[in-house]
Amino acid sequence: MGRQTPLFAQHLELGARMVDFGGWDMPVQYSSQLAEHHAVRRAAGMFDVSHMCAIDLEGARTRALLRHLLANDVARLQAPGKALYSCMLNEQGGVRDDLIVYFIAADRFRLVVNAGTRDADLAWIRAQAAPFGVTVTERGDLAMLAVQGPEARSRAAQLLDAANGAAALTLGNFFGRQLGSWFVARTGYTGEDGFEIMMPAADAVPAWRQLAALGVAPCGLGARDTLRLEAGMNLYGNDMDEHTNPLESGLAWTVSLNDASRDFIGRAALETTTRQGVGRKLAGLVLEDRGVLRSHQRVVSNAGDGETTSGGFSPTLERSIALARLPAAATGTVQVDIRGKLLAARIVPLPFVRHGQSQLQEKPQ
């Protein structure tokens, strides 16, 4: 028996199929993963993401701590509520976790980290925070709902009172704000607009039911995975981990080297890698032949072999897509070893899908 979120009984009541995810009992699907996926692309869906962990950091030197702890630079966060996506690295430049950091106030920031790395992250952050005199608080008292899709914000805002609902709808992209007892953020992991809402655990079931009554579809981790894959977003543990660095994981854009005086954990290793040349990249693949790409399939390219890190069927594109770690010089068409057959796939720019629309360019004639 794994850990349970405040919505566990609700998921069982809805007939969800439950799976272990990072030590948590989570719904993988309720009825049809395809229908759940399409609900998010076309209207609105909701995910219980309470297994993810909010961590509050407080203290005068919180910003200095985060400039040391994270590969992205929280100096970029100047407007209260602004969020930043970053990797947290080890000294070798490997990715300990990827996370979102919210700037709440000069002495207060909030992190949201992955479920599977939750305990290791907390221990690591506490160890790093001590010399900065920063208080680290695990917010196990909060539940987290992601409401995603073109209709998500307008429906979710109806759960708030008039003033807070209006305030939620004025949130800019990648901003969050405390509205009453809820922290509402315009963030997500689907490639659609929407909110991620942190709330007292006792609010989770009523909020879930109200959203359902507003036509927001319950969605499981299965749909969450195909949505994020279409959106070209990495999954920690699949597409990058402690043994891969952000530069070879499609995350160079999240590493800030601008301030030469900023000594963040992993910086020296990344600079060495950059000098020596980054040998690998994370690329998008679209399968040209019939079949389904999965993770850990061998990829044969014009620059050597690589491997798929995430793969699946894209319900929006109605064909199979993958992320693959390939030699940096790989271009054009590759072959993927699917159960002993070499099938053709094409390297394409990410994302595959954005706001419900295919981003695939037609093949040049």
Next chain:
Amino acid sequence: MSKLPPDLKYTSSHEWVRSLPDGTVEIGITDHAQSALGDLVFVDVPEAGRAVKAGEACVVVESVKAASDVYSPLSGEITAGNPVLASEPEAVNKDAYGAWLIRLKPAAGALEQAQLLSAADYQKVLDAEGG
């Protein structure tokens, strides 16, 4: 769980077998199997003419979650893969007992050797699995 068609035979690995008047059989996966797999997005059926042994993997069904082999319950020669499934793999989810995967001409004595289950016996298998 829907009622099991009484005219079919079953395996404990969740395939069904329908005997056709011409002596060939249709083979598919049960409603329990399609439900466990989730939405199917690709079915790879073999070419006609291939000889298979009982217990040999002969079809790959890929759902949104994973790829799974389907094993032939009988030895024989494949006479057809269901052509509908190339464009409509979801037909298996919608009608597991209508959407056959392959047709097969059983080898001599293969049907008897296969020790297929009646609907009632297969129901016991499902009950034992908690299905």
